[in-house]
Amino acid sequence: MSQALQLATRWAVKQIQTICREKGLHFDEIIIDGMVNFLAGTALEKYVTVMAKADGLIPSVSAASIIAKVARDQFMAEQDTIYPGYGFASNAGYGVARHREAIERLGVTPLHRLSFAPLAKYADNEVKLQAASRKNPKHKPTTTRQIGDASEAVAAEELMRRGHRIIDRNWRTRWCEVDIISMKDDIIYFTEVKHRKNNQAGDGIAAITSHKLHKMKLAVKLYSSRKPGDYRLLAVATTGSPPHVINIVEI
Template sequence: MILGIDEVGRGPWAGPLVVGAVILGGADIEGLNDSKKLTKKRREALDEVIREQAAAWALGWVSAGELDDVGMSQALRLATRRAVKQIQSQCKEKNLAFDEIIIDGTVNFLADTALERYVTVMAKADGLIPSVSAASIIAKVARDQFMTEQDVVYPGYGFASNAGYGVAKHRAAIERLGVTPLHRLSFAPLQKYAGTEGNSQLSSSSQIKHQQGNTTRQIGDMGEQTAADWLTADGHEIIARNWRTRYCEIDIVSMKDDVLWFTEVKYRKNDDFGGGLAAITTKKQRQMRFAAELFMAKHPQYEGCDMRLLAVAVEGNPLTVRKQVVLE
């Protein structure tokens, strides 16, 4: 019952820092190794096996904006503690207990916590300790998939192929297009762009929505108000509306029975709900989960609350909530 921990994304110019944490338990998975020594196809295959067979696994994410705010050292600690917190919750639910923590590298990111005494730091552990190898694999696959998705949101930078590293094509794109909310402006090569990330020639979907005409924006606001009223009538306490960071946004955050709900509101003029809720793709759900984790990190008073994602479809005249989907 060794808890293995490893990070990916320390060096890229763009994108999140991700820490993987895995307890393999009795799982004997063939082929585990340092993720950097595996092919993409092999990593993805092992990622599926690890998620299915490991006794517990988790990912801790820190956005580029958070990293800029706190620095790399604190970001590594924050991502590690987010991952370990999830592992502890899983262990409690499954009645599991780990008796050792091995962190790849030379720094104990759990120093000054109650878990410090269980930690061994080990250079090259991702190639030596199976649970650490597994942690490096799930973190690498998750981050690469996220950056591939962001290549669609911010085309031209090559995020799908370079994962945010400062390769020549990426550098040239920055010079041509400017920076995005994914870029780490605290990194020396990008510091000259600080304060200009909103001036990229590209627009994310949220920026496009903001630039639309007043009528569309007003209807969107009315749709969100209708959803908020529906939630309130159902016993929810509205905590936040249109909560935003440079990295993501959440339409409505509410609390009911000690569960924190993160709601995405979709408005459609007709009964074609598929056109609205169909937009809640797997990619969108990942973004919603990431936004929810950021919200929790910035609001520690809600620590310990369960989290749920909700999609709400609003339509008609007058506007009415017609369909709700609880997302996994």
């Protein structure tokens, strides 16, 4: 969990820095609610004040806490329509009894953190990601975001069926984003998922422009600077509602 919090903190601060630059704003303090400085070892460490129970002491931190909770609840309510059966709209992803029972019955989704000890057994590739939007036709995704999430879920499931191990989902930097990062036979694959309502004008792979390809190559360059290895690019085309995979090609 501490690694996830560190990553979330650093992503949040990067976004704030970007907004500040765009609007000509400045900050002179970063207050972290808790006991751990997740920016330790970075250039921003000098701005950090670590404060236990800051959400009850500092008005701006209180406001941020409320915004974060509301945003999380809204996100989980959306995910409940994509992955029905887990009760995300009511439990917000917390490990209550009914949620744990649903995992035993349905398996895990891309939302579940497999580094969490009780879920470690699901890290085995033989346990498929549960693509509820496909298995439950009455719960069809409707918004663009829901369709995108459902498309990525079925793409990840298909890659796993083909022997890939999913390393990351929606890996992003300030400059680029990758839908799925997976590994097979010691090769790391960066996958872009493209969905089209129908394939009358060709599948979604045709929508991968030279600009998008450049972004994918940039992502590989940034990622490989920390983790050298053999990298390949994949494109997955999905169609229909709920989405299903119709094509996977190396690009």
